[in-house]
Amino acid sequence: MGASDGRREFLKLAGLGGVVFASSLGVWGQALAAAGQDFFFVQMSDSHWGFEGPANPEAKNTLKRAVAAVNALKTPPDFVMFTGDLIHAAPDEAVRRQRMTEFKAIVAALKVKDLRFIPGENDAGLDGGELYRSLFGASNYSFDHKGVHFVALDNVSDPNGAIGEEQLQWLRTDLAKHDKAQPIVVFAHRPLFDLYPAWDWATKDGAKAIALLTPYDNVTVFYGHIHQDHHQMTGKIAHHAADSLMWRFPVAGSQPKRAPLAWDATHPYAGLGYTAAQSEGKAFKATVTALA
Numbered sequence: 433m434g435a436s437d438g439r440r441e442f443l444k445l446a447g448l449g450g451v452v453f454a455s456s457l458g459v460w461g462q463a464l465a466a467a468g469q470d471f472f473f474v475q476m477s478d479s480h481w482g483f484e485g486p487a488n489p490e491a492k493n494t495l496k497r498a499v500a501a502v503n504a505l506k507t508p509p510d511f512v513m514f515t516g517d518l519i520h521a522a523p524d525e526a527v528r529r530q531r532m533t534e535f536k537a538i539v540a541a542l543k544v545k546d547l548r549f550i551p552g553e554n555d556a557g558l559d560g561g562e563l564y565r566s567l568f569g570a571s572n573y574s575f576d577h578k579g580v581h582f583v584a585l586d587n588v589s590d591p592n593g594a595i596g597e598e599q600l601q602w603l604r605t606d607l608a609k610h611d612k613a614q615p616i617v618v619f620a621h622r623p624l625f626d627l628y629p630a631w632d633w634a635t636k637d638g639a640k641a642i643a644l645l646t647p648y649d650n651v652t653v654f655y656g657h658i659h660q661d662h663h664q665m666t667g668k669i670a671h672h673a674a675d676s677l678m679w680r681f682p683v684a685g686s687q688p689k690r691a692p693l694a695w696d697a698t699h700p701y702a703g704l705g706y707t708a709a710q711s712e713g714k715a716f717k718a719t720v721t722a723l724a
Contacts, residue, residue: 477674477675478656481519512546536567556586580615613648623657
């Protein structure tokens with residue numbers, strides 16, 4: 433299987449997001465794999481814990497099923513990243529706090545103990561991220577893992593849906609420490625490019641972040657927010673969206689208003705699942721599993 437074929441196959445996102453091997457992240461990542469440094473992580477997104485409504489009558493079960501599914505993987509991921517909308521927003525801060533506390537207790541059952549988070553607008557939009565940061569820590573940060581540099585951005589705490597100049601300067605300084613050939617993986621809740629601004633599927637100053645990332649040879653962005661599998665290139669940067677763990681949204685602009693797709697009782701977990709990729713020597717075997 434060629435590198436481009438492998439990239440398409442193994443970055444195919446489903447309900448839990450992507451299961452991604454370092455070897456798919458360009459020449460540098462392939463060299464890491466050859467040295468026995470390959471690894472994978474799991475992305476989960478838009479669990480909306482606390483939601484109740486016809487869009488998902490099974491709302492109390494899907495996050496727990498996702499946790500069980502990841503725990504059942506034969507090879508555990510190195511870490512799990514949750515890309516926002518951990519909870520469903522509520523005007524009352526006490527309710528939001530309770531939902532965040534319940535969410536943390538549920539995901540604590542993951543056998544993978546390296547859990548990382550960024551907020552969505554449901555987590556941070558009502559108070560600028562203050563409650564989120566008190567329970568989950570910094571809303572933007574970076575870390576390195578086996579030769580790959582990871583950047584977590586916060587494009588939701590700003591009520592205008594922007595990253596903001598202070599965070600952009602932080603990103604500029606952070607990236608400057610790294611070789612242009614090193615793989616860079618970026619996590620954000622909203623898409624950094626203008627997917628469909630009329631539905632809030634954009635980041636006001638996302639183009640500035642993309643401009644800072646463009647000089648690097650191997651950049652991949654993973655995001656949530658749009659509740660569906662979607663892939664986009666901005667120059668040589670690949671952007672991949674994860675499905676939601678709560679409900680599906682329609683294709684951008686396919687109907688007058690953004691609203692969840694109708695629940696299908698005959699296929700209650702349609703669009704909810706995950707892609708697991710397992711290494712077999714220098715190749716990989718990908719298996720798509722639904723939350724059935």
